[in-house]
Amino acid sequence: MFPQPVSAREAAVSRAGGPDRRAGAHHHIIVIGASAGGIEPLKQIVGDLPPDLPAAVFVVLHVGQVSYLPEILERASRLTTLVASNGAAVEAGTVYVAPPGFHLLLHDGHMMLRRGPRENLARPAIDPLFRSAALSFGASVIGVLLSGSLSDGTAGLRAIKAVGGLAVVQHPKGALVPAMVQSALHHVEVDHCLPAAQLGGLLARLAAEPVGKTLPAPPGVRLEAVVAAQEHSTMKDEDRLGELSVFTCPECHGPLWEIEDGDMLRYGCHTGHAFTADAMMEAQAVEADGILWSLLRSHQQRAEFTWRVAERERSQDRSALAAQLGKRAREYEADARVIEEGNRKEKAK
Template sequence: MVDTRNRISPARANRTSSPREQARNRFIIVIGASAGGIEPLKKIVSDLPAELPAAVFIVLHVGQISYLPAILDRVATLKTSVAENGAFFRTGNIYVAPPGFHLLLHGDHMMLRRGPRENLARPAIDPLFRSAALSYGARVIGVLLSGALSDGTAGLRAVKAVGGIAAVQHPKDAVVPSMVESALQYVEIDYCVPATKLGSLLAKLAAEPAGETLPAPPIVRLEAAIAAQEHSTMKEADRLGELSVFTCPECNGPLWELKDGDMLRYRCHTGHAFTAEAVLEAQAIEADEILWSLLRSHQQRAEFARRMAERERTRHRSQLARELGQRAEEYDADAALVERILESRRVRVTGNGTVDQESNGKKPEG
């Protein structure tokens, strides 16, 4: 028996056409996913045909190490690899953003940038979607899958603004539906289907001629430039929107309020970007950090006061020992109060399996 597991089929090896040769069809597919996104990604890429006339670019919110390219390459007919800075891409290939870098598209090549985090993530979905929209207009298909919070909504709006196609995994099919629910609220979605149908849908759409490309809104161009680290000055930030009273959860600088249609978003002058939901999540994380620090401080003060009281008792200074003991009790009471607040903010799992992430004291990976 011949082992063919690690061999590349002739069809797969020969799919090396330049994007310029695919000028009429929708040859750019950008996919964003987060928590619960690996399984639908595997299903989608396994259903894409070997002759797909499009290049696929994927952003998944990950930590410092990602095995996603290897995972997808095992099930995909298309070759899957890590995106490389400055490398030219070709149709019939899948490219995955590496940890710690935004993946951007420009001309026929990819760019990786360690720009400001967006929605508490890098790589983030919005920068990829915006850059694709600016470079390829109506020839882009944007796809959002399972994930928490709302990264990808603004980017999908950019794809639609220039005439591209917007598709999402059906929220009932998503493990964590927040991202797709946000997109459904703020974006005119063309297709909302389960992951089992997305692969064949993308193949069909990629084979069709693209429509007319519309002019990109100025805010999309400016935000894409910020992600590419071309602009990061206070003067440029003035063009983003109205200066708000809030500070950036990442760098504590002032936040500009952007009104993107009926969607409210924020950016600071260094480029950190947030949806309103992401600002709330970041503030919840900051509040938890403060509460934990306060709890530790009260507990340490109580223990220190008790030790001082014991020391004074051994020296027969009973009055001072009693005062220190009372102070220790007060600090214990303060610590107990903070602990009760923290207890009320811990993760609560509801009957339908969803999680209240605001109260877990940790930054969500989704």
């Protein structure tokens, strides 16, 4: 019978450490996160897992609105492969894949799907899954990070390590896009760093190993899990999470709290959007790009409309007013050229 975890809410308020009596004798929860370049290592890993694996596997891959990942992994794996569904019970020997557009969370031995705010520009994102697994299953969790850009998953892997779980990453030399695993290696005390071809066998061995002591989850992890689950949170919760910063959220334009997570700098807003430093810079770049192109379009339309009015005034023998409007239209066109040139220079960086 699959071991029974405590609920996310119970885990969130528990501060006592000690042996993990809930988890039985082994690591029975494996959470895997990947992004760009992650499909091939995922296929390799699930293909190498034995059909009698005594653990459930949860996969988050950064995807668009359509994903064929469940079908891809089903063909590669000897395990049952399913799209994660809200409220479904967790079963060992099964691979669960997060669907597009939803965060996958674990709570009270079941899965939760939440269409919450994006984290690190992604939904599904890796950090929410890793955090919820750490809170619900403690030291029984093995967190795995694979190829990907930016640094989603690093904070979640830190949460898993904080409660006594294991951290595993793909070796950066074999990762098509190594940024995610390099971030984890820089900020997390990783237990194993191996090529993808060796990770499946490693996970099968680790799943059978005894579980150690589950440690209390850091308060910030609990608060962020509450936000991700779209449970009630208040501004006071964010004040406990970090210091109110001078920056605004690139997604919703609300205030951002600065979170000191060890040596890692992160940001989060009251709505629930969250960013590592590199994801924040990426989001600001996208926001600024959109603003600049909107400003360019606005100036171009002002110039075009002003020329149209000027022509109408000229056709009605009001040449003085037409000349004034023509001068103004040329100024708008000049402003538009400056903005367009600035956009091109920014794109070339």
